[in-house]
Amino acid sequence: MNKFTKYLATAGMASILGVSTLASADTDLTMYYPVAVGGSLTKIVDGMVENFESQNPGINVNAIYAGNYNDARVKALAALQSGKPAQLSVMFSIDVHALRNLDAIVAFDDLVSTDAERKWLGSFYPALMENGKADGKTWGVPFQRSTIVMYYNKDMFRAAGLDPEKPPTTWEEFAEMGKKLVKKDGSGNVEQWGAMIPSTGYPYWMFGALTKQNSEVLMNQAGTETYFDNPGVIAALEYWHDLGNKHAIMPSGVIEWGTLRQNFLDGKTAIMWHSTGNLTTVKNKASFDFGVAKLPGNTELGSPTGGGNFYIFKKSSAEEKAASLKLVKFMTSPEQAAHWSKATGYMGVGPRAYETDTLKAYVKEFPPAAVARDQLTHATAELSTHEAGRVRKFLDDAIQAALTGQMSAKDAMTDAQKQAKSALRRYQ
């Protein structure tokens, strides 16, 4: 395609749509962001952006909600590729390798210049920084971050004769209590399940929790190797499978990520494992007394971190990069992080967020708000490799195959490991 036809096409398009680009001295930023949990997050983001713009008159931000994490990455990259503006985006924290392979992003270390900025870069919870780091540099800054927490229905605990202030802390307790929480009707049909762990949407993420609880990791930091067929990993999958079969505290087969919250709110399950990002919605909609706790552990406690980081794209001018950094700093500042956390349930990304009046008061009034943070000491990085989409799918498929009884946990994970290994061959 030569320049002339490109020009013609653009001009034609502009005239068709009645659009014209006005030159301006302002810096225009376009940022894509995903949402993977409930509530009207777009309004909250828009509000924060407006706030930023009013404090920084020279910068205009166009924040584009682009669907789930996958869509957001696809859309942002598509925009870059087709020459549309996109200076920064919130994308999956685990996309770092893919983005670096595409040479699309810059390291924050290369952008920060002042001491204050360097300090800011060090102000996040280290656990949240794990996924954003590669080759000793920081490529992603935590924003929309979560861990998996355990939501439980205190009323049901009481009804089952359990102490609502003592949720299960080990795998054994989890299974035992779960059994007590299962309620069946006269003809043996289950009316209320003990627990549900979602296995669509982000099965690998839930699995990351179980493996960490069994003291295993799924991949190396460089994202070039996976450990899906380690005995501890297989054992973790067997435990998950058993919850739905041997212990029967969970429906067998896969459990839908998207409808799980409604199941919990409708009293169909006493416990659910879900992202902290659902906290505010559950709080607003639950008609019963509920609690939030750290996930139970086996050899140790554990949960992967999850969610989205800020990335800044390479293909932008120095002014744009500076403005982008300003925006990222603003969005992750303690005040904004506190506001964001309260509005959504995502965690405050640094300790200072929890020192703000907003979160202090909120945590006091609603202690579950701090559970995700407290769990960070046991947190591990989320599955993140090269060929991330494929590798993730291998693992997801294997988990689903095991949970639905199509394959044994061992066979499924051995297969997945083989597939992942061949996909990653070129990166070693």
Add this chain to the structure above:
Amino acid sequence: MLKRFNLKAWLLLLPALSLLIAFTHWPTLKSFWRSVTWARSDAAPAKFVGLENYEILLDDPVFWRVIENNFWYALGTVPTSIALAIAMALWVNSKIRFTGLLRLAFFTPTILPMITVANIWLFFYSPNIGLFNQLLALIGITGPNWLGDPDIALSSLMIMTVWKEAGFFMIFYLAALQTLSPELFDAAKVEGASAWRMFRKITFPLLMPTTLFVLINALLNAFKLVDHLFILTKGGPNNASNLLLYYIYETAFSFLDSYYAATLTVVMLVTLAIVALVQMLFIDRRIHYR
């Protein structure tokens, strides 16, 4: 008449042909080319790799799963929607009451976007809280995990597809039925043919051209209709409900591997060519009594 070069005709065809070539023929050829090349990322230049992508394809269990699924999906949805469409057309064309409302009801899914109603079907299919299982619970049956059980996830998708398509195909049958002379049916009645015999011996054979037309359309839809996968299953669990076009989408836009996606596209194109061939063989037979 002597055929000759006709500038006016080609000028009239120019806009259509250039658009068709740009967005149908050229990309078809490009797919074939791309399927024999590979590059590490979209930024790097592609190099010729021969049939390597096809070797990967043959080794790819997901590919075979998807092909198998698509086969069952077509086999499950096409005859069912055709049979239902015929039944619906006969009902709407008959003398029972409220045919206007019946027609309206059957046709409604056609104008509803698949993607938005998929969310409502998600509710129908939800285990525990979903409508189907609530209804089944009323008669004491524990409903299945419609979308979560690999044995029935694909069937659940098929049900929704049939729901979406039957009413659309009904329209074609309705149009065909209305061109048939009512005297034919009077004659058969006088001759003492039972309702079933009348259908089998007269209505169905006379609708054959329509059935062939609908069959081709339904087959094509079986390959192109994947909207509901985005909401209902995303091809899961463990690819139990994954279909070829969805896999192409995933490969191209999730795994960012346009080369492998092109290879899959070629498989799709070949399949469609076979469907076209079948249609051409049948097209002679469809005019069997004219």
Add this chain to the structure above:
Amino acid sequence: MDSIWFQRVSKFSAYVLAILWVLPLLYAFWAAFHPPEFATKFALFAPLTMENFVSAWDQAPFFRYMLNTVIITTIILFSQLVVCTLAGYALAREEFLGRGFAFALVLTQLMVMPEVLIVENYQTLTGLNLVDTHLGVGLPYLASAFGIFLLRQTFKTVPQELEDAARVEGLSGLGIIWKVFVPLAFPTYLAFSLVSVSYHWNNFLWPLVVTNTEASRPLTVGMAIFGAPESGVDWSVISAGTLIAIGPLLILFLVFQRKFIQSFMHAGIK
């Protein structure tokens, strides 16, 4: 007597099936007008509310989406009408070398729908710098083999005398098409337009691929993002959003349903 029984069973099945067929729509109405706690529970006297519509409207820029859909369908429809008329006329009324070949080229698209070629077409659009534009969403559909075929069939039935008469009256090539063929084919145009509009109003996969932002995102893609199960399904709000999204087309359909179905049938006979 078996035939009476058969008729009863048949009639009963017809009504049951009809109810099943509108069930999703009925449910959408139920969930949209009742508070969220009744989304999965059905109580006869559940209170009515408009709250869901308010929050749905708040959560997604429906107006923008709808505007995009309208713009996209309009661009597509008008280009299709023009492009297909010209091509349909050439294939129906002009005698020339290569007509069979040209027609075959057209018919290919009936099999190889643009949906199949999302990968390559996306690359093309990237090259043209048309990703995330209304025109980009429409481009692969601007020439419709179905439309060309339909119009060709219709134009073929126009008596030669009419065309001759127009020529005697002094009309030129395009004048004949515009003054003779287009008016005579009006039912076909109507039928094709309805099919086209309802297809593109509901189209999803290609717009999903090629739109990035609210600037061009049509209703279907907007709804998919708005109702994505990843964000936790809230059926009350989703139902309200669904009703907002399908409302215009649904109302048009209900008002003109007889005409609508007749037109679809007209398109189906060809």
Add this chain to the structure above:
Amino acid sequence: MRANRMLKVEGLTRRYGDITVVDDLCFHVNEGEFVALLGPSGCGKSTSLKMIAGLEIPDAGSIELEGKDITQMTPGQRKLAMVFQSYALFPHLKVIDNILFGLQARKVAKDEQQRRLDSVVELVGLSEHLQKKPGQLSGGQCQRVALARAIVAEAKLCLMDEPLSNLDAKLRNEMRSEIRSLQQRLGMSVIYVTHDQVEAMSMADRIVLMNDGKIEQVDVPEGLYNKPKTVFTAQFIGSPPMNIMHLANERLGVRPEHIAIADEGRPARVISCDYHGADTVVLAEIGEAEDRAEIIKIRYPGHALFAAQQAISVNWRPEHEHHFPVSQ
């Protein structure tokens, strides 16, 4: 000997909404009799036939076949045969399968089917077309297939709904006599619906003349011609129709063929002449005063050469006069 009653129709009535299409229809058909249901289009004759066939449900009245009430039976149970206006041949079935359709539906034994087929094929002369599809046949041949299908049923009563109306004039004449001779040879009982009075007059043993859903007159053809009971009958039968003159206290009817142009008689004035070959139809004005003038038609044998406005005298014999009350 009194003939056996084949069919008796009593008080048959059919309404579509407010409109009564068939009103209190009563007539019968004897065994072996050819009865024509005659009337202008829209008079309800086809609806009547459909009710006899069972294809329409009457709102009132009864239908008896050989003394058995069949009013509530389905079409198939009545075991009648029917020839349709469009022939209603199944386009996808071969001629042979079209003919045997009813026998197959009724599960008649195979050898019996073959026997009947052989005889009917010979009767109507279709032997070389049996393996063809209807689309490959001419109109006349289609007509024969339809006929064969009706004959092969060996039904007690055969219903024919304007079976010749789709043929051209020449073929129509041929088929007319062919059907009639077949009917007589096979001794079939036939109800034949037509709007063509010539067809009815030339074929039927008796004619049921209908108008506006009601029976005007039931009679043998000569009876309808010679003794029409109503003005409608008088004008419907015969061509050109009977002249009706409006007298003070009655209507006077004289057929055009019965009026002679003679040296003496009533004065009349020629309006125009219409030469038909065998005869000429003369249009003339009869009557003394302008306002009482009547236009009449006269059928004059041979080629008449009257100038317009020429004064002539016309007369007729008293036995050719028909008298109708004014109320009609």
